[in-house]
Amino acid sequence: MNYYSLNRKAPNTSFKNAVIKGLAPDKGLYFPEQITPLPQSFFENIDELSYSEIAFEAIKQFVSPDIPEPILKTIIEETLSFDFPVVKLSEQISTLELFHGPTMAFKDVGARFMARCLGYFNRDNTNEVTVLVATSGDTGGAVANGFLGVKGVNVVILYPSGKVSDIQEKQLTTLGKNITALEVNGTFDDCQAMVKRAFLDDALTSKMQLTSANSINVARWLPQLFYFMFAYKQLHNTYKNIVFSVPSGNFGNVCAGMMAQQLDLPIQHFIASNNANNVVTNYLKTKDYTPKPSVQTISNAMDVGDPSNFIRIQEIYNNDFKTLQDHLSSYSFTDAETKAALKDIYNTYNYVADPHGAVGYLGSKAHLKHNPDAHCVFLETAHPTKFLDVVEDTIGEKQSLPPQIQAVMHKTKVATAISTYNDLKAFLLK
Ligand SMILES: *Cc1c(COP(=O)(O)O)cnc(C)c1O
DSSP states (O other), X not given: OEEXXXXXXXXXXXXXXXXXXXXXXXXXXXXXXXXXXXXXXXXXXXXXXXXXXXHHHHHHXXXXXXXXXXXXXXXXXXXXXXXXXXXXXXXXXXXXXXXXXXXXXXXXXXXXXXXXXXXXXXXXXXXXXXXXXXXXXXXXXXXXXXXXXXXXXXXXXXXXXXXXOHHHHHXXXXXXXXEEEEEESSOHHHHHHHHHHHHHOHHHXXXXXXXXXXXXSHHHHGGGHHHHHHHHHHHTTTOSSEEEEEEOSSSHHHHHHHHHHHTTOOOXXXXXXXXXXXXXXXXXXXXXXXXOOOOOOSSGGGOOSSOTTHHHHHHHTTTOHHHHHHHEEEEEOOHHHHHHHHXXXXXXXXXXXXXXXXXXXXXXXXXXXXXXXXXXXXXXXXXXXXXXXXXXXHHTXXXXXXXXXXXXXXXXXXXXXXXXXXXXXXXXXX
């Protein structure tokens, strides 16, 4: 598969090159030249397929011929080493738990898949690649964990000081080896802006191969389409009108779901559930797309003021506003509403959600008001104990910590404080 730049001022390129470069030379996001739907027999026989087999069929067109099929199979097996259960809450609402991986957020799948692709591409290369990544909370841990010990790859993570949860911070600052954490005196948007500027800086790019492990990177973004297929496998015999409510920040996850739909997965509709960072909610209401500085919320991984993947969504629907509206609705919720939802889910279903999942739950409820025949699946994108204080305070019950969280709780944070782009540059050049 070749990829083109959404700015359309750069040459088309291979999967391998798109992964290594992250962004196109014209700073556009890469997008696959074609999307060939899967055969009907794939969906008819999905009950007989394992998750790895589903994933392999779904992604092979996007990575061939750069990754040979036997290698791709191994990469997928290693990536999907945990479960993706759907938990039914009612006849109208289920949740898809995406937090059973090593860092307990859905980003583990994309990070593990990308790390293995990059490891394969770099297998006999002496030139090191530096993965530069900005995190609003969960990407950092997932990328640190996924890339730990990958040969020829150094990872530099920028995170906003004081704006990630304690556990998130531990997950990205305690691994050492080829992973470095930079604690930025600023917001997530500041971190993301610094990373983007680094990619544009000849003084850096002439000296080192920089790439991104944010969802702008196709190897991080595309494997997320697996989740929607795994949920379909678990639900299609019971429910027909499957709607996904996706707690959204940079819109990579919901956009991956739309790619699954382009492969002909029967999905009735998407809901982008947002916290107070509501650029897309406003856009769908007013047709006016105005990025704004991000505001801090209790669902911090969605504190994004200018979602980088929205341009891919526009591309999927040919930049047609009406088509977009047919496929996507969006709602925005306050922290107070999110906390009330955490309580509601706990009291009604005896289920403990995390703040991101709770936003997804609210999106499901809003959709069901006008579409009572739908079965809404909200994605539980992180484990509730990653947001321990908020969750325990809100539902008033102590949570026991899963082993993945216990393993990092008492480690010592190692991070370098930076404030400006020049600090970052000096750090990378040293
Ligand atoms: C990253 C993240 C999101 C947002 O996902 P996008 O693909 O950026 O829209 C939602 N919830 C959690 C827990 C996350 O870590």
